[in-house]
Amino acid sequence: MKNNxxxxxxxxxxxxxxxxxxxxxxxxxxxxxxxxxxxxxxxSNDYLGLSQHPLLLESFKRAIDTYGAGSGSSRLLAGxxxxxxxxxxxxxxxxxxxxxxxxxxxxxxxxxxxxxLCDKDDMIIFDxxxxxxxxxxxxxxxxxxxxxxxxxxxxxxxYLKQASQDRKPNSRLLIITESVFSMDGDLSDLAxxxxxxxxxxxxxxxxxxxxxxxxxxxxxGLAHELNLCSAIDYHVGTLSKSIxxxxxxxxxxxxxxxxxxxxxxxxxxxxAPPPAIAQAxxxxxxxxxxxxxxxxxxxxxxxxxxxxxxxxSLNSESNSVSKSAIIPFFTKNGSAKQALAWxxxxxxxxxxxxxxxxxxxxxxxxRLRISLTSQHKKQTLDALIDVLSSLExxxxx
Ligand SMILES: Cc1ncc(COP(=O)(O)O)c(C=O)c1O
Numbered sequence: 001m002k003n004n005x006x007x008x009x010x011x012x013x014x015x016x017x018x019x020x021x022x023x024x025x026x027x028x029x030x031x032x033x034x035x036x037x038x039x040x041x042x043x044s045n046d047y048l049g050l051s052q053h054p055l056l057l058e059s060f061k062r063a064i065d066t067y068g069a070g071s072g073s074s075r076l077l078a079g080x081x082x083x084x085x086x087x088x089x090x091x092x093x094x095x096x097x098x099x100x101x102x103x104x105x106x107x108x109x110x111x112x113x114x115x116x117l118c119d120k121d122d123m124i125i126f127d128x129x130x131x132x133x134x135x136x137x138x139x140x141x142x143x144x145x146x147x148x149x150x151x152x153x154x155x156x157x158x159y160l161k162q163a164s165q166d167r168k169p170n171s172r173l174l175i176i177t178e179s180v181f182s183m184d185g186d187l188s189d190l191a192x193x194x195x196x197x198x199x200x201x202x203x204x205x206x207x208x209x210x211x212x213x214x215x216x217x218x219x220x221g222l223a224h225e226l227n228l229c230s231a232i233d234y235h236v237g238t239l240s241k242s243i244x245x246x247x248x249x250x251x252x253x254x255x256x257x258x259x260x261x262x263x264x265x266x267x268x269x270x271x272a273p274p275p276a277i278a279q280a281x282x283x284x285x286x287x288x289x290x291x292x293x294x295x296x297x298x299x300x301x302x303x304x305x306x307x308x309x310x311x312x313s314l315n316s317e318s319n320s321v322s323k324s325a326i327i328p329f330f331t332k333n334g335s336a337k338q339a340l341a342w343x344x345x346x347x348x349x350x351x352x353x354x355x356x357x358x359x360x361x362x363x364x365x366x367r368l369r370i371s372l373t374s375q376h377k378k379q380t381l382d383a384l385i386d387v388l389s390s391l392e393x394x395x396x397x
Contacts, residue, residue, distance in 0.1 A: 015336040016357055026052065029375040031352060039352040040380050042370045047325045048213050048296040049375040050244030050284050060245075063279035071272040076261070079272030083279040088249070090282055091237070094220050094289065096229040097251035101260050104273045106209055106238030109248030110137040112266030113234065114176075114205075116259065118143040122172035123163045125156060125202075127188070129181050132360075134207060138176070150181075153192050160200040173202040179211035179222035183361050183369060185326030187211075190223060194231035205234035213242025214325060218289040219297055243284045245277050299374035300325060306378060307370070310385045327370040329353075329388060334364035342368055342391050349387050 011017040022034035028049065031041045050056050063083065071079040088100040103109040114137030118124060122143040126134065129150045138145050146163075148155040156175070163173050175197055177188050190206070197204045208221040216224030219242070223229045234256070239247035250260070260267060287293050308321045311329075322328075331338040339355035346353045346368075356369045370384075 015340055028052070029373055029377075029380070037350075039347065039350055040376075040384070042351060042353045042372070042376075042384065044373055045210065045241035045371060046244050047210075047242045047300055047371070047373050048244070048288065048293065049373050050242065050287060050296075053244065053287065055287060056244055056280055056283055059283035060276055060280040063276035064274075067275035067279070069276070070274050073271060074268065075272045076268060081272070081275035081278070083275045083282070084272065087278040087281050090285055091249055092251050094218070094285065095224075095235050095237075095251040097235060097253070099254045099257035100249055100251045101257050101264075101267065102239075102273070102278065103248040103250075103264075103267055104270055105246060106207075106236070106240055106248035107133040107136075108266040108270065109236055109238070109250055110134045110207070111140055112137075112264035113236070113250050113260060114138055114143075115141040115265070116263035117141075117234070117256075118172055118174060120144070121168055121170075122174065123167070124174045124176060125159045125163065126176040127151065127156075127178070127181075129184060130176060130178060131182050131207060131209070134176055134178075134205075143172075143174075150184075151186065151189070153189060153196065156193070157196055157199075160196055160202060164200045164202075173200065174205060175202050176205045176207075178207040178209070179215070180209075180324040180326065182210055182326065183356055183367075184328055185210075185322040185324040187222060187323050190226055190228050190231075194228050197231060203233040204231060205236060206232045207236040209236070209238045209241055210324060210326060212237055213288055213293075214297065214300065219293050220289070239277065239281050239284075242288065243281055245281050245284065247273050247277055247281065296374040300372065303372045303374065303376050303378075303381060307372060307381050307385070310381065311388070314385070314389050325372045327372065328356075329368040329370055331366055331368075334362075334366050336363075336366040339366035339368060345391060346384075346387055351384055351387060353384075 023031050024034050025032045029041050031039045067081055073079040084102055088102055092100040103112055110133035118141040120142045124138050124143050124145040126147050127150055128147040146159050148159055167173055177193060180187055206223060211221040213219045215222045223232050235251040237249050239245045304325055336357040343355040353368045353370055357366045
């Protein structure tokens, strides 16, 4: 019989055990822990700080008064409230697609849509560093799949070539990638991927979880910024990061939406998210696409550029300039032990910068993941750099 204690102690021995940290409250970019400690938070994906914005809170509270706290049932039974329909219409319009379907999380979106679209006759080719939700969706679908080395588009092209030769009539050839990779913070070469998709008559699914709020004149993501929306067949996003709430969505064609309403199990067999979230998400989108959003984006990019510049001046070969709000800070040999030791040292000095370890990243790729928001102050970034530079020195010695 399997022994749960044994499994946990093995994880502990490999420095891979995880645990939860109780947070009592949050003010701007600071966390107050249940043990009374205050930490500067560098682990939030709420890049524009909207989850605490008064306009969003007010809209959320008003919607709770109107619609109640929970939705009470699946969308297909009695849980499909007007704010959910309005949010979907708004997202479809903003993402230049015909339709949108929302889900209870980004994770539920991926594990719902991919198995609804693909089966054993289909082939999925995806970037090796795609998020776990996409990989789990791919595995659940039963489709054939291949992963290309991270950002290696020559390998993508060669897999596409082979797959298009082996392809059965009426089968699907689907490329899946992300705009901004969640642990490395680097950007996909969407223009080349879009060209390859055309060349091999494939379809393209793009997860923009970490790019909404940051890219494009209205903050609608990297495909917008690059004017490539029309190349994306399945545009995945989440309400949980820059939008400041929780939930996920897919923008797509009207036919795909109808198919998913009928086939996506995480949509059909799950209670709809609270309608108040959908109402508040519309407020959030109004902020992101308006003048306040533009200001918050400028603040965020100013922080990203500032920290990049400072990090570059540290004596570090492994840390390159990030083009997003996610900045990985690598240990010299990728050791989980080292990353955990760094996390602890930072915590002792008042900074919460999580160590990222296997299986989130490869075994020899452990790192710290710094995520920046518009709310961070430059003096806090300076103080963080001071601590990071002392870690760096300790590592070199
Ligand atoms: C790229 C990517 N896609 C999807 C998700 C899942 O989104 P959610 O947190 O809304 O479940 C995440 C979450 O971190 C992510 O990084």
